[in-house]
Amino acid sequence: MAQGLGTAARAQHSRGSGTALVPASSVSFRAFFWLVSLLLSSLIWFIAVKASDPQDERLQKGLLIFGVMFSVLLQEAFRFLYYKLLRKAIEGLVALSEDGCSPISIQQMAYVAGVGFGLMSGAFSMINLLADALGPGTVGIHGDSQLYFLTSAFMTMVLIFLHTFWGILFFHGCEHRRWWEIAAVIIMHLTVSGLSFCNPLYVGSLVPSYLLMAAAAAWAYVLSGGSAQNLRRFLLCLRSGASPQPGS
Amino acid sequence: MITFMNNSDSEEEPCNERTSLMSAESPPVPSYQDGLQASAAGEAQAHRKRRAGSSRGPNNIAGGEMSGSGVPVRESALENEEEELTLKYGAKHVIMLFVPVTLCMIVVVATIKSVRFYTEKNGQLIYTPFSEDTPSVGQRLLNSVLNTIVMISVIIVMTVFLVLLYKYRCYKFIHGWLILSSLMLLFLFTYIYLGEVLKTYNVAMDYPTLFIVIWNFGAVGMICIHWKGPLQLQQAYLIMISALMALVFIKYLPEWSAWVILGAISIYDLMAVLCPKGPLRMLVETAQERNEPIFPALIYSSAMMWTVGMAKPDTAARGPSQQTWDAAEDGREHLRSPSHAESQMSETRSPVPTHPITSLEELEEEERGVKLGLGDFIFYSVLVGKAAATASGDWNTTLACFVAILIGLCLTLLLLAVFKKALPALPISITFGLIFYFSTDNLVRPFMDTLASHQLYI
Numbered sequence: 001m002a003q004g005l006g007t008a009a010r011a012q013h014s015r016g017s018g019t020a021l022v023p024a025s026s027v028s029f030r031a032f033f034w035l036v037s038l039l040l041s042s043l044i045w046f047i048a049v050k051a052s053d054p055q056d057e058r059l060q061k062g063l064l065i066f067g068v069m070f071s072v073l074l075q076e077a078f079r080f081l082y083y084k085l086l087r088k089a090i091e092g093l094v095a096l097s098e099d100g101c102s103p104i105s106i107q108q109m110a111y112v113a114g115v116g117f118g119l120m121s122g123a124f125s126m127i128n129l130l131a132d133a134l135g136p137g138t139v140g141i142h143g144d145s146q147l148y149f150l151t152s153a154f155m156t157m158v159l160i161f162l163h164t165f166w167g168i169l170f171f172h173g174c175e176h177r178r179w180w181e182i183a184a185v186i187i188m189h190l191t192v193s194g195l196s197f198c199n200p201l202y203v204g205s206l207v208p209s210y211l212l213m214a215a216a217a218a219w220a221y222v223l224s225g226g227s228a229q230n231l232r233r234f235l236l237c238l239r240s241g242a243s244p245q246p247g248s
Numbered sequence: 249m250i251t252f253m254n255n256s257d258s259e260e261e262p263c264n265e266r267t268s269l270m271s272a273e274s275p276p277v278p279s280y281q282d283g284l285q286a287s288a289a290g291e292a293q294a295h296r297k298r299r300a301g302s303s304r305g306p307n308n309i310a311g312g313e314m315s316g317s318g319v320p321v322r323e324s325a326l327e328n329e330e331e332e333l334t335l336k337y338g339a340k341h342v343i344m345l346f347v348p349v350t351l352c353m354i355v356v357v358a359t360i361k362s363v364r365f366y367t368e369k370n371g372q373l374i375y376t377p378f379s380e381d382t383p384s385v386g387q388r389l390l391n392s393v394l395n396t397i398v399m400i401s402v403i404i405v406m407t408v409f410l411v412l413l414y415k416y417r418c419y420k421f422i423h424g425w426l427i428l429s430s431l432m433l434l435f436l437f438t439y440i441y442l443g444e445v446l447k448t449y450n451v452a453m454d455y456p457t458l459f460i461v462i463w464n465f466g467a468v469g470m471i472c473i474h475w476k477g478p479l480q481l482q483q484a485y486l487i488m489i490s491a492l493m494a495l496v497f498i499k500y501l502p503e504w505s506a507w508v509i510l511g512a513i514s515i516y517d518l519m520a521v522l523c524p525k526g527p528l529r530m531l532v533e534t535a536q537e538r539n540e541p542i543f544p545a546l547i548y549s550s551a552m553m554w555t556v557g558m559a560k561p562d563t564a565a566r567g568p569s570q571q572t573w574d575a576a577e578d579g580r581e582h583l584r585s586p587s588h589a590e591s592q593m594s595e596t597r598s599p600v601p602t603h604p605i606t607s608l609e610e611l612e613e614e615e616r617g618v619k620l621g622l623g624d625f626i627f628y629s630v631l632v633g634k635a636a637a638t639a640s641g642d643w644n645t646t647l648a649c650f651v652a653i654l655i656g657l658c659l660t661l662l663l664l665a666v667f668k669k670a671l672p673a674l675p676i677s678i679t680f681g682l683i684f685y686f687s688t689d690n691l692v693r694p695f696m697d698t699l700a701s702h703q704l705y706i
Contacts, residue, residue: 025342025658032655035648039687041706042695049694064698071706120651124696125705127643148703155705192705199703 026109030082030116037078038124041071065197072193075117076186079167082113083174106175107168107224114167118160126156145200155196158209162192165216172223188212342661344550345620346654348487352625353650355491356498356633365444366499367637373500375399380502392504396512399505403516407527415534426546430473430489434466437492479549486548490622494629498637506634507682513627514678521672547619624673628653631681639689644696648688652680 045067052059086109093104129152140146166185173181192212198204221231360366372379375398378391413422439462446453469489472482501509520526632649639645656677664671699706 025346028346028651028654028658031651035651035684038692038706039684042691043687045695046691064702064704067695068699068704068706075706121706123647124644125700127647128696128700131643152703155703159705196703196705 026112027116027119030113031120033078033082034075034117034120037074038071041067041074044070068193068197069190072189073186076170076189079113079117079170080174080182083171086113086171106171110168110171111164113171114164117167118163121163122156122160125159126152145202147202148200151199151202151206154206155209158206158213159192161213162188162209162216165213165220168220168223169216188216341550342658345657345661348483348548348550348620349625349628349654349657350650352487352490352494352629353632353653355487356494356629357636357646359441359445359491359495360498360633360636363444363448365447366495368499369502370499372502375402376501376505378505380504388504392502392508395502395505396508399509400512400516403513404527407520407531411527411531411534414531427470427474430470431466433489433492434469434485435462437496438462438465438488441492441495483548483550486622487625490548490625491629493622493626494633497626497630498633501630503638506630510627510631510678511682514672514675517672517674546622548622548625549619620673624677627674628657628677628681631678631685635681635685635689639685640693642689642693644693645685645688648684648692649681652684653677656680 045063048063048066049060052063054060086106090104090106090109129149133149139148145151166189169181170185173179173185192209195205195208376395377398378394380388380391382388382391410422439458442458442462468477468481469485471477472485473489497506520528523529631653632646635649636643636646656679657673660671660673660676663676
């Protein structure tokens with residue numbers, strides 16, 4: 001698999017049009033990793049549920065909480081595994097390249113990794129809802145919230161963004177051996193998942209999640225080399241109509 | 249060989265690529281006659297792979313050795329370049345194959361989810377004679393295993409038959425067979441498909457219009473596939489044909505038999521390609537001995553490989569270069585050849601000329617073509633389609649199988665680039681697909697359903 005990622009990166013280097021190749025194959029690999037982590041966590045939850053009494057409500061709820069937390073931890077573990085894999089791939093690429101520098105930076109791969117994770121997670125959350133949304137029905141007819149679809153959409157969106165930013169933060173933390181960044185990502189993930197337990201009290205889950213997303217976005221932006229000055233220049237250039245310089 | 253070497257001597261990198269590309273690619277059929285031969289080898293060709301990195305290596309090295317002067321230096325440089333090229337093209341091929349495979353799967357899943365005809369049980373093919381409507385689970389399992397045995401034996405018989413036909417140069421027979429199959433696919437199956445889609449959406453269409461539409465579709469398809477046509481159009485037809493075949497399979501294969509057959513076919517593919525006495529391998533080797541292109545038919549080609557000013561000399565150059573390549577290599581990656589099976593099954597064959605046409609004199613960009621057998625398209629789509637049809641209305645399973653298959657394809661291409669040997673394309677993808685189907689359907693679905701009902705997010 002390391003070679004494969006190497007190929008993806010290499011292709012980008014050798015051909016201009018190959019820039020699309022890196023994300024495409026990397027995203028699918030990432031999605032695969034997320035799937036495997038989901039699979040393993042579902043397996044654990046399934047076994048736990050089967051081994052327990054189905055009538056006990058509290059126990060089931062407790063098992064669900066345990067399942068969610070375990071799944072979050074497993075996802076982060078797989079993110080770490082993916083990072084290790086990527087490192088090897090890039091080292092292989094560097095060894096193979098003619099000028100000794102890697103054609104693709106770890107930051108770009110971090111971004112792509114985050115996007116892949118987020119897309120897969122979002123797709124899995126939303127796709128069944130979307131399919132159901134086509135069919136005849138009334139939302140919340142049994143007394144549940146009528147905003148189900150809307151809030152699900154917002155929640156999925158915030159999760160996708162968060163995964164992207166977490167990818168950048170996580171990889172940066174691994175790169176520079178800043179364990180507190182990695183811990184922060186894990187804690188944030190656990191927090192967001194835990195907050196979703198507040199549903200259907202959407203204020204409790206959506207608002208903090210968006211705040212967390214804004215914080216993570218700012219942090220990732222700073223880590224990627226952006227600054228307030230860059231941002232201002234970017235916005236000002238656009239407004240003045242001059243050729244815009246990318247903010248970061 | 250001289251022409252070949254001159255080219256590579258005169259220039260640097262670009263020429264290396266060019267020459268390697270030339271040898272790597274199965275030669276564009278200059279004449280229709282060759283096309284016949286090609287279609288004859290088509291089946292085995294179905295196992296044709298991207299000699300992406302594979303052929304390049306040996307050729308470059310061989311080329312270097314033969315050039316004489318400054319060879320040793322050249323060689324190491326060549327090796328390095330060849331590695332880079334391998335990697336460079338490896339990734340490109342991955343993407344070039346992702347798109348058609350994805351398109352085919354999308355077409356199949358969309359049809360399955362909307363047109364009810366393809367999920368209704370309406371009898372079985374004669375290739376799966378045992379019924380699955382049995383009272384006990386054990387009996388059902390036994391019947392599906394028996395069905396699989398029958399199906400796989402049919403496939404083996406057809407493959408061996410094809411190898412014999414090819415060995416004894418009965419090209420006309422093979423060609424006629426392929427034409428008949430594609431006729432059936434393009435006209436009859438399309439007519440049925442169109443009819444069902446119109447029924448589903450309650451759209452009325454009169455017979456004259458229908459006749460004109462089907463006639464045009466079929467005629468253009470025949471021309472594109474067997475003769476000349478724009479590359480994109482040909483690719484589109486191949487995708488449609490694969491989707492139609494996959495739909496037929498999904499409809500007529502009973503539940504459990506389908507899964508067992510998928511598993512058995514990947515094992516068969518593995519063995520037929522890697523065992524020394526495998527029929528596919530023998531087919532490939534026969535074609536190599538004769539210096540003929542192996543079956544451009546039944547292959548999806550994602551790009552054309554054109555060479556510059558190589559009209560006549562090309563064929564001559566190709567011979568020796570192919571020889572070198574062949575000698576250096578063990579074989580190609582064999583892609584599924586269920587084509588035989590299917591063709592038997594429903595007499596549907598969709599031969600595909602590798603290089604849509606046009607003369608070799610034209611030099612376009614040196615697009616490295618990637619070839620994937622249509623059988624692989626078909627079986628990937630069968631897996632995803634079955635997942636869509638039977639996974640209790642769950643889209644997660646379909647998505648998981650889709651990702652698994654794409655990753656399997658990726659890994660297969662990678663292994664090919666690493667090992668530079670013939671590798672079957674089915675086993676890894678189908679294995680991943682099966683694992684993910686069963687695990688997602690049974691383990692992940694209850695988990696995700698519970699999460700969704702409480703609106704929890706992980």
